[in-house]
Amino acid sequence: MPWAGPFLLEHGEGGARAAELLALRAEVFPAEAHPPQAREWDALDVLSLHVLARDHDGRPVGAGRLSPDQRIGRLGVLPDWRGQGVGQALLQALLDGARQRGWPGVRLEAPAGTAAFFAQAGFLPVAGEPGSLHRRLDGPMAVEDAAAAVHATSALIGQARRELRLYSRALDPGLLDAPAVQAALRRFATLRHDKQVRILLQDTASAQLLDAPLLRLAQRLPTVFQFRAVSDPVDASYPSAYLVGDAQAYYFRSTGNRHDDGETWLEGAARARQLRTHFEQIWERSRPWSEHRALGL
Incomplete structure (x- = not known):
């Protein structure tokens, strides 16, 4: 579990941390602003790499997943922890996980207002698919x-x-x-x-x-x-x-x-x-x- 400033990152496969991840999603993706799918535990979760950020007391403060369809998803950080590098660290860890798997690239769906955050990590819009972004990992991107x-x-x-x-x-x-x-x-x-x-x-x-x-x-x-x-x-x-x-x-x-x-x-x-x-x-x-x-x- 590598430390990254005031928080540490924890990697895990499948459903070992399902309860913690579901509780975190409920806080990060409130019902009034996000669809139910953002909070649910779906079939891809048990097949995915999950990266969880914890504070020094062990409390989850952010998470994201890398699913076998070569997508990054469920990436979110508690409001009080935003702007402290947690999201960037999670995203980088997920990209590293994709590289370790030898994937040529990854895709994600960017929630409203997050395009600039993902652009800083090298994601580009997918032509003709509003909200979809992609990042090539093995060479230059068109x-x-x-x-x-x-x-x-x-x-x-x-x-x-x-x-x-x-x-x-x-x-x-x-x-x-x-x-x-x-x-x-x-x-x-x-x-x-x-x-x-x-x-x-x-x-x-x-x-x-x-x-x-x-x-x-x-x-x-x-x-x-x-x-x-x-x-x-x-x-x-x-x-x-x-x-x-x-x-x-x-x-x-x-x-x-x-x-x-x-x-x-x-x-x-x-x-x-x-x-x-x-x-x-x-x-x-x-x-x-x-x-x-x-x-x-």
Whole structure:
């Protein structure tokens, strides 16, 4: 039972903790806000991996399950324990369990208001299935629409701790100005430890830059954000766009002005390092760009 801060995680198979799990579900999923299925003990429960979080006195404070249909479910935390990392620890433990089973990926149904929480763990929307999210575990995930692009971008930023490298034509309207992405950027930029955001722009004359919220954030935090303008004609014709975090994770779009042809991988260190090397080479031969400080934003 590994300790995780003020709580510990306990793993178990089948129905050994059925009574505790049912009592916890009754508190976490009240009848007035959740369907009965969220609280019931069903046929999948006896076949599932259950992860239970307990406080230091042994009381259950959160739980989730990994069922044999390769789904994460029944994930919930007592109200008084929310915001303390319990949900993140449970989710990570369930993802680790899926990896240990050799599963290529997992799916889940995200309750209303939880999309941002799951996006930070790398889950993307399933096209045509509102509320359904999926997470690939054995390779890059396809990013095929604008909603998935926002999830992928905010997840990568949320995972980064030291640096971000962004190669963009004109700060990607519809993506980098999305509220979830802006919130992730603000959190990253205001972390206490040293951090750095380097941004390469291909089209600094674009009128779209005047409305870019990222520039307003950069004006307030000039020690975090650095910009350069691509000046080499060959670099200016580069058709793609990408974001790299800590040389560990990446989101790449082969056609930089589109959001429906990309891929992302939070554990794709090899590809992330390739992209970071490409970025730094272009960074060195590009010119510093500070005109955003005089845009009157």
